[in-house]
Amino acid sequence: MPMEWFPPLMFAGLIVIMLIGFPVAFSLAALGLGCGLYALSQGWFPPEFLSAVPQNVLGILSNDLLLAIPFFTLMGAVLEKCGLAEDMLDSMGQLFGPIRGGLGYSVIIVGFILGAITGTVAGQVIAMAMISLPVMMRYGYHMRYATGVLAASGTITQLVPPSLVLVVLADQLGRPVGDMYKGAWGPSLLQVLIFALYTFLLARFKPHHVPGVPKTARTLQGWALWRKCLRGIVPSAVLIFAVLGSMGGLPGVNTAICTPTEAGAMGAVGAFILAALHGRLNWPLLREAMQGTMRITAMVVFILIGSRIFSLVFHGVEGGVWIEHQLSQLPGGQIGFLIAVNIFIFFLAFFLDFFEIAFIILPLLAPVAQKMGIDLVWFGVMLCVNMQTSFMHPPFGFALFYLRGIADSLFKSGALPRKVESKDIYLGSIPWVLMQLLLVAVVIFFPVTVTAFLDKEEVRDLDKGAEMLQNVDTQRDESPAQDPAQLFEPAEPAAPASEAASAGS
Numbered sequence: 001m002p003m004e005w006f007p008p009l010m011f012a013g014l015i016v017i018m019l020i021g022f023p024v025a026f027s028l029a030a031l032g033l034g035c036g037l038y039a040l041s042q043g044w045f046p047p048e049f050l051s052a053v054p055q056n057v058l059g060i061l062s063n064d065l066l067l068a069i070p071f072f073t074l075m076g077a078v079l080e081k082c083g084l085a086e087d088m089l090d091s092m093g094q095l096f097g098p099i100r101g102g103l104g105y106s107v108i109i110v111g112f113i114l115g116a117i118t119g120t121v122a123g124q125v126i127a128m129a130m131i132s133l134p135v136m137m138r139y140g141y142h143m144r145y146a147t148g149v150l151a152a153s154g155t156i157t158q159l160v161p162p163s164l165v166l167v168v169l170a171d172q173l174g175r176p177v178g179d180m181y182k183g184a185w186g187p188s189l190l191q192v193l194i195f196a197l198y199t200f201l202l203a204r205f206k207p208h209h210v211p212g213v214p215k216t217a218r219t220l221q222g223w224a225l226w227r228k229c230l231r232g233i234v235p236s237a238v239l240i241f242a243v244l245g246s247m248g249g250l251p252g253v254n255t256a257i258c259t260p261t262e263a264g265a266m267g268a269v270g271a272f273i274l275a276a277l278h279g280r281l282n283w284p285l286l287r288e289a290m291q292g293t294m295r296i297t298a299m300v301v302f303i304l305i306g307s308r309i310f311s312l313v314f315h316g317v318e319g320g321v322w323i324e325h326q327l328s329q330l331p332g333g334q335i336g337f338l339i340a341v342n343i344f345i346f347f348l349a350f351f352l353d354f355f356e357i358a359f360i361i362l363p364l365l366a367p368v369a370q371k372m373g374i375d376l377v378w379f380g381v382m383l384c385v386n387m388q389t390s391f392m393h394p395p396f397g398f399a400l401f402y403l404r405g406i407a408d409s410l411f412k413s414g415a416l417p418r419k420v421e422s423k424d425i426y427l428g429s430i431p432w433v434l435m436q437l438l439l440v441a442v443v444i445f446f447p448v449t450v451t452a453f454l455d456k457e458e459v460r461d462l463d464k465g466a467e468m469l470q471n472v473d474t475q476r477d478e479s480p481a482q483d484p485a486q487l488f489e490p491a492e493p494a495a496p497a498s499e500a501a502s503a504g505s
Contacts (some may be wrong), residue, residue: 003044003411014310014360024356025299028306033303036313041126045316056308060301064261065171069466070297071264072164074315075271077158077289079236080123081422082275085114088232089131097213100203103141104149107132108195111153112188115160116240121391125402127156133407134415135213142209143420144428145202147407151392151399151425152195152432158388160188161249162240163266165387168300168358169380173366177260181249183381183450187443197217234273243267251453274492293381307359315455320367327368338379338444341365342386346437349390357387378450382443389436394426414469 012036017027025117036050060066088110096102096109107128114124129150136146144493161181170177203210241250247263248256258266275281314320330336348357362383369379391399407420445448 001320003317004322005041006035006039006317007314007322010310010314010317010319012322013062016134018352018360023302024352024360025302025306028303028310028360032306032310032313036241036309036316039313039317046483049316050311050313050363053309056312057305060304060308063171064259065091065167065177066300068167068177068260068264069164069300070293071261071268072162072167073296074289074293075264075267076117076123077292078268078271078275078285079114079117080127081288082271082278082280084117084232084274085110085124085127085277085485086131087228087278088113089128091220091225091228091232093132093213095229095241097217098215100207100212101199101210101312102212103132103136103139104145104199105196107149107153108192108199111156111406112160112192115157115188116162117236121154121157121399122402122416124157125151125399126406128154129403130410133420137416137418139213139217140208140211142162142206143424145209146428147403147420147425148430148432149195149199151397151403151429152436154399154402155391155436156188156191158391159184159191159384161185161244162263163384165354166360166380168355169362169384170260172358172362173376174378175376175380176248176256178248178253178256179377179454180380181244181247182251182453183377184384185453186449187250187381187385187439190442190449191436191439195432195438198431198435215498235277239267239270239274242270263493303355304359307356307363310360311363314364320364323364324368324371327365328372333442334349334374337368337372338374338382341369342382342440344446345383345386348392349371349387352390354387354390357383357390375447375451377454378443378447382440383449385443386440389433389440392429392433392436394429397429398424400429 013031017031018024020027039045040047087104092106092110093103107438111124111128132150133146157163161184163184166184167177167179170180200208218225243263243266243463244250245253246256246258246266247260248254272281275285327337330340345357345361348361366376370376391397394400403425404422407416410416411419
């Protein structure tokens with residue numbers, strides 16, 4: 001078999017093993033080593049080529065940037081379990097509840113805030129559904145809107161800084177994490193506005209789907225209500241601005257005083273302080289948070305090792321050249337490439353987690369995007385917007401699974417008046433998936449939504465610089481030549497001030 005046929009066969013094998021369902025990390029490593037041994041037997045690269053595998057594994061384990069993942073994960077796990085979501089949803093629901101769609105607005109806003117401080121879709125969907133779903137059903141909200149807004153608001157966490165997805169994308173694309181965070185602010189705010197606009201239009205044309213809550217249902221009024229809202233928002237905002245600002249991840253902040261790892265450690269300490277302020281910092285909370293952090297970190301490391309072994313062998317048989325040739329021949333130039341890549345990622349996200357897509361697929365696409373002149377920060381944020389839909393795809397979206405599970409538990413406990421049907425969850429998610437895809441199209445055709453918040457690069461006029469150098473050379477040629485001997489003659493002493501005065505008179 002000629003070597004030209006091997007890269008497409010390896011890629012097809014990659015798709016097959018990912019669909020089998022066996023743990024992806026071990027499947028990738030086995031596929032990479034098996035293909036590497038076959039390539040050695042065919043003489044396509046020398047045996048010394050595979051000696052780079054241990055060096056690559058050690059390079060992964062010594063990557064300081066990846067240390068930010070356990071710190072940010074620990075920060076989110078602590079804040080997820082300290083009851084912050086419950087307090088914010090209760091106060092926001094009472095504040096916005098009396099207006100049409102008010103409970104929907106409160107879920108969207110709280111989802112955005114929690115996305116910036118927790119970073120976990122599962123905990124966010126479960127926490128918001130436990131508090132808001134019974135209230136929405138009690139006051140007559142349409143079931144499909146209620147399930148859709150809860151699931152969609154939980155997925156915002158994948159896009160809002162400091163998202164773990166953006167840390168991983170920055171590592172794979174070789175771009176600063178602060179730039180990825182700055183680029184993500186525009187799409188994340190647009191996502192919130194699109195969700196809010198949909199709720200507003202629904203309240204305008206179908207008011208019975210999102211009725212207002214009677215003001216008599218409020219348990220707090222006036223300053224007491226506002227104080228509870230601010231008690232949840234202000235400390236969280238201070239923590240996020242401190243973490244992102246210290247690493248240059250806020251628009252207008254051009255100087256980073258911390259690395260992403262140091263900022264993550266500071267965020268974890270801040271999460272402990274916030275949990276203590278809410279009176280919920282205890283050993284069971286810490287144990288659950290640390291166990292969750294350990295599981296996620298181990299999963300990320302093993303997936304990264306397996307993908308590195310596969311990609312090393314894939315590039316050894318010139319798979320990168322094959323990928324570049326296939327994608328560069330697409331019609332439409334950059335736009336055609338971006339549309340094709342997003343369609344591919346969208347369908348691949350039916351079956352793969354965002355970590356797997358970032359570690360396996362992105363290293364194959366990034367070199368092609370860079371050669372086509374595509375800004376990699378824009379490319380990474382665009383893929384992040386696309387990958388958040390992976391949690392909403394019916395019937396495989398994890399957010400829908402989480403919502404299904406918590407809805408059944410609430411019904412069995414008597415918190416819900418009737419059972420939530422699976423069709424309501426799946427059909428309710430479709431409008432929100434379409435809105436997320438609308439945001440993908442906006443980011444593709446309007447890159448300014450990402451680049452507007454990035455630091456402007458200093459533009460250097462090379463023609464003007466060459467002209468200045470030419471003028472300097474011309475002046476040097478036209479100046480009178482100096483006798484080299486004069487360089488060593490002592491300079492004449494200056495006349496005293498008194499002699500100069502007399503000479504003047």
